[in-house]
Amino acid sequence: MRRDDDEPGRKSRWPRRIARIGAATLAVTAVGLASPAGAHVTVTSSTTVAGAHAVLQFSVAHGCGDSPTTGITIQIPAQITSVTPTRNPLWQVSKRTEKVDPPVTDSHGNQITERVTAVTYRTDTPLPDGYRDVLELSVQLPETAGTDLLFPTIQTCETGESAWIEVPQDGQTIHELERPAPGFAVSAGTLHHVATEAQPAPAPPASSNGVTLAALLAGLVGSALAAVSLFQQHRRA
Structure with a gap:
């Protein structure tokens, strides 16, 4: 499978499209991260508790105008260092990675020297306008509650593309944006761990x-x- 960074054209376009969101990300509030009902690419997390392992569902339900969707590239925020894409029978998936310098240590004591910066799904069976699909990523959320996570997303279609990368500025709400970046805020809470060790069956009386x-x-x-x-x-x- 060919990696994104093997395609010079795509690699050069992506940084230009998301460059303007860097400074704006710092101004995003938890309220501003609520996904609007009219957004066409949204993210839903199985949990938002700090430090939890979560499954993120990216919903795609609209083309570029009337043109069918052929690709989705999801930018992973720097606060997330563990990403595992879920395979989808109609899509080919690839990951773009970068070195973590200096390396960081996760909550389990593992040293992280490389992280996924973007995940791309492409299909030879385009998703028609007016139909919906869901793409999933398994991630570990940051340990700090209140962290804002944004996932700038480029939607490629047979004709044209849509860049879901807009971020609210000061005094602006997400409902005022035409193509908001999917995102949510990490919340405080208690992690519940399920014991998996097998226990011997009790002897009969x-x-x-x-x-x-x-x-x-x-x-x-x-x-x-x-x-x-x-x-x-x-x-x-």
């Missing part, structure tokens, strides 16, 4: 063992008496 043994003996005695009775009837005959 002693009284249960006694009842079982008595039932077995009674069955054997009954079978023996039935055999004797059958033998005696056979001799009389």
